[in-house]
């Protein structure tokens with residue numbers, strides 16, 4: 001039996017990325033953005049490969065992610081945000097809604113939409129995930145975007 005196996009490669013050359021990021025908790029989201037851009041650059045992204053769109057908060061991410069995804073201009077969309085539970089009463093609701101919306105957008109637009117919206121229980125967790133003990137979730141999201149964008153091209157369907 002001859003099995004054809006397809007896997008993504010971590011090469012960003014010739015891929016275009018739309019990135020949507022929230023200003024809420026920007027002390028952290030700027031670090032997520034730094035990580036994401038560093039990752040794309042290190043994986044060979046072209047000079048003009050990335051468009052960054054800023055939105056007020058995580059709730060506003062899905063609409064812009066959708067606009068980017070359906071535009072036909074990007075091979076993958078990366079969403080970056082920081083929801084810290086307990087900051088406001090509705091923080092708990094936001095995270096689930098945004099995650100669900102991003103999955104639906106990806107399926108509808110047929111474009112990878114990578115969820116790099118960090119949900120932290122407290123400030124310590126936020127610090128850990130935005131470029132310290134637990135790495136940088138922006139970096140991870142960008143790497144997933146590179147792999148998925150390449151994979152979608154490779155599969156060709």
Ligand code: INI
Pocket residue numbers: 022024025056057058059060081082083084085086087088090091094
């Ligand atoms: N937005 C965030 O991105 N992170 C949060 O932690 C957060 N909290 O805690 O409330 C938050 N709220 C704002 C929200 O995303 C909208 O911008 C706002 O409700 C206006 O629609």
